[in-house]
Amino acid sequence: MALFPVTHSILSQRALAAEVLPHYFGGSPSECRLLVRGMNDTYLVHSEGTRYILRAYRHGHRSLQDIRHELDLLQYLHSRSIGVAAPLTRLDGQYATEIQAPEGTRYAALFAYAPGHMLPLSPETAGRYGQAAARLHAIMNTFVSKHRRYQIDLKHLLDDRVPWILPLLEHRPEDQLFVNRVWRFLREHLDSIAPHLRWGMCHGDLNGGNCHTDNEGNLTFFDFDCEGPGWPAYDAAVFNWSVRDMSDRHYARQLWQAYLDAYQHVLPLSEMELASIPYFVAARQLWLVGLHCQHADEWSYGNLSEAYFDRRLRILHELVHEHDWKL
Incomplete structure (x- = not known):
């Protein structure tokens, strides 16, 4: 049998x-x-x-x-x-x-x-993390491999993910329409600015985790499963995305500013790269929700509750409101 x-x-x-x-x-x-x-x-x-x-x-x-x-x-x-x-x-x-x-x-x-323990987030440690992330990007720019790797492009972040979300929002038609509009909006705007952004190797998940610190303050990165060629501005935006869900919004802004200042001290971002950050934060959110929906048959559909979609879509609504995006 x-x-x-x-x-x-x-x-x-x-x-x-x-x-x-x-x-x-x-x-x-x-x-x-x-x-x-x-x-x-x-x-x-x-x-x-x-x-x-x-x-x-x-x-x-x-x-x-x-x-x-x-x-x-x-x-x-x-x-x-x-x-x-x-x-x-x-x-x-x-x-x-x-x-x-x-x-x-x-x-x-x-x-x-990785020696040590998880990095406890504070403005000081966020700065160290941003500095280390910039150094990581600088060194990865010189890496070459004979092996192929998928790209962290708009197809990977949006087109391969959002179609998994939409069917699971059929019972929430306004949200389904909203997600579809955000997808098209991001596709259009990131397509237009992508030629002006640096392209290079990315970790893919620099969210403040995936890193240990030892007693001397040395950082060790791990879990490069999401790595690939992409936009370093996206990689930097992932940290912004990760602190956006904090209840203390003022503290979240402090963490992001500390990260960004330290990152730019090592590897300055262009004006266009800085302007792309909110778009990439939204793209990251759609990528994650799409990943969860895509693998629901393995991780269970029970995780995709009404509360789950309320929480995940709230961040997208906030970004649209903050930046006055015309969907």
């Missing part, structure tokens, strides 16, 4: 310890525990007193070319003394391990554990 189709499996931590980790550690005893279940699944690994992170990429989420590009980028940044959680090679010199899961082929990669 054929196995019943699976959308997304959770790989056994015991099997990973027994069958995958020996490719990296040989016969050394290793412990593997599921840490985070998300777009990809993250496991905390202990081997000979040292912590590592094992990522099991979701089937169909990233191609092997995409994954190899990400691992190349991390190796490059590590070689340039940028604080990143670098990938580790297997004993045979390879970085990725192929796994035949019930839903199809998946890949796993092992990374160094």
Whole structure:
């Protein structure tokens, strides 16, 4: 009898310890525990007193070319003394391990554990984060890989995402029309200014997380799963997007200004790039909602409640109001 189709499996931590980790550690005893279940699944690994992170990429989420590009980028940044959680090679010199899961082929990669703890946000730490993000962008500009990677362009941010949202708003026709209009508005305006924006490598998720700080204040970036060629202005806008949901709006503005001032001290943004920030914040919001809707069959439609759409669409309404966008 054929196995019943699976959308997304959770790989056994015991099997990973027994069958995958020996490719990296040989016969050394290793412990593997599921840490985070998300777009990809993250496991905390202990081997000979040292912590590592094992990522099991979701089937169909990233191609092997995409994954190899990400691992190349991390190796490059590590070689340039940028604080990143670098990938580790297997004993045979390879970085990725192929796994035949019930839903199809998946890949796993092992990374160094980022030292320290999550960065607590304050104007001071937001400034350090902005400075580090600008340095990251500057170094990534010189990176070249033989492996292909998808682009963080308007197709990726908008056209591939919004069509997943609209059917789930059929019971909210005014919101459905609003989202469709915002999509068209952003498409038109970002298309017109895109030729005037710098293009380069982006982390893709510089939201204030995906970064640890140690006791000396050194920052280590991790989770480059969203990396790719794109607009650095978009990457900077992601931090603005991340603090917009804070209840204390005045404090959120302080954090953003501290981030922006520090970023510009290292890598100044042009007037056109600064003007693009609100558009990219809105595009980021549509990208995230579209991603959630696209993967609802894996993460559950129950998460897409009325409260969820109220909260997510509120930010778009606020942006339209603040900037007097004529939809």
